[in-house]
Amino acid sequence: MYDTIIIGSGMAGMTAALYLLRAQKKVLVIEQESIGGQIASSPRVENYPGYKSISGSELTSNLYDQIEELGCDYEFEEVLSIESKDGYKIVKTDLGTHEAKTVIIATGAKYRRLNLDREEEFIGNGISFCVACDGAFYNDKKVAVIGGGNSALTIALDLVRNTSGVTIIQDMPKLTGEPINVEKITNNPKVNIHYNSKVLSYIIENDEFKGITILESGIKKDIYVDGIFVSIGTIANTKPFENLKMDDYKYIIGDAFNQTSEEGIFVAGDCKSKRIRQLTTATSDGTIAAISCLNYLNK
Numbered sequence: 001m002y003d004t005i006i007i008g009s010g011m012a013g014m015t016a017a018l019y020l021l022r023a024q025k026k027v028l029v030i031e032q033e034s035i036g037g038q039i040a041s042s043p044r045v046e047n048y049p050g051y052k053s054i055s056g057s058e059l060t061s062n063l064y065d066q067i068e069e070l071g072c073d074y075e076f077e078e079v080l081s082i083e084s085k086d087g088y089k090i091v092k093t094d095l096g097t098h099e100a101k102t103v104i105i106a107t108g109a110k111y112r113r114l115n116l117d118r119e120e121e122f123i124g125n126g127i128s129f130c131v132a133c134d135g136a137f138y139n140d141k142k143v144a145v146i147g148g149g150n151s152a153l154t155i156a157l158d159l160v161r162n163t164s165g166v167t168i169i170q171d172m173p174k175l176t177g178e179p180i181n182v183e184k185i186t187n188n189p190k191v192n193i194h195y196n197s198k199v200l201s202y203i204i205e206n207d208e209f210k211g212i213t214i215l216e217s218g219i220k221k222d223i224y225v226d227g228i229f230v231s232i233g234t235i236a237n238t239k240p241f242e243n244l245k246m247d248d249y250k251y252i253i254g255d256a257f258n259q260t261s262e263e264g265i266f267v268a269g270d271c272k273s274k275r276i277r278q279l280t281t282a283t284s285d286g287t288i289a290a291i292s293c294l295n296y297l298n299k
């Protein structure tokens, strides 16, 4: 029986593992895809303390090496559910079951994609989702924001300060964000809005991202920009945990100690209900969940 099963090997899950392993606990990390989570595919991270610039894969493989050396067990399986029985937890996966005294859910979230040709190749090199992560790469450059809801408008308002211009692509006849943001955006001379428009494809020239082709009210148009920010929503990876308390967007609710609505089950990282989803908040959550777990185990 494990002391703790951690579901998800992103930065939150691996940070939690680091703390628990250093406290001599027996830990199993279960991962359904590959080590590192979302950030592993990012070519450049410039806002993680201690590194001027590092690729996501190097950052996550450093952390993986650190926990592997401490004796972390790993299984590559998809978690389907957690059940509580006689004071311990049974984690069911597509390949079997595992038992532990406590569980940390660190299954992250996904940005919705446009699902266009060659998209994965240009994420981090023309295609972005988060202004706090990649906004600074586009100072004095031209960008487009895909989406017209409140998150998209917030991104556009952030970007408009330091870029040379922002083009918004909205598939509806109007912007749907908060009226104050709509007013600020529509009055900003550096913003250009295409309504009733959808992105058809990316413009790639000599293997470099150059912009997007849109269909605006039935007419095809090429828009040349240095980068785009896709803001059409996020999806929390929380389907297997529907018995826990969640917010309206299906993110798991945790208290200040990252305890969920069920005793002995903790939450960390992007799958938690919170406002800011970054690497530093994911590792912070992992730390809090691990220390709460230790307090629970040592009771």
Ligand SMILES: Cc1cc2nc3c(=O)[nH]c(=O)nc-3n(C[C@H](O)[C@H](O)[C@H](O)COP(=O)(O)OP(=O)(O)OC[C@H]3O[C@@H](n4cnc5c(N)ncnc54)[C@H](O)[C@@H]3O)c2cc1C
Residues within 6 Å of the ligand: 007, 008, 009, 010, 011, 012, 013, 030, 031, 032, 033, 034, 035, 036, 037, 038, 039, 041, 042, 044, 045, 046, 047, 048, 077, 078, 079, 080, 106, 107, 108, 109, 111, 123, 124, 129, 130, 132, 133, 134, 237, 240, 268, 269, 270, 271, 277, 278, 279, 280, 282
């Ligand atoms: C392209 C890109 C660039 C980014 N750049 C930055 C940046 O520069 N700076 C910054 O601070 N943030 C950045 N972010 C955000 C940052 O990556 C996330 O906030 C952070 O990685 C979240 O970590 P996490 O551990 O909570 O979740 P994740 O990284 O999402 O990891 C969750 C893991 O859980 C696994 N999992 C999910 N469901 C299951 C299941 N049922 N069973 C088993 N395993 C499961 C997933 O496969 C995944 O590996 C970026 C995000 C993206 C997508």
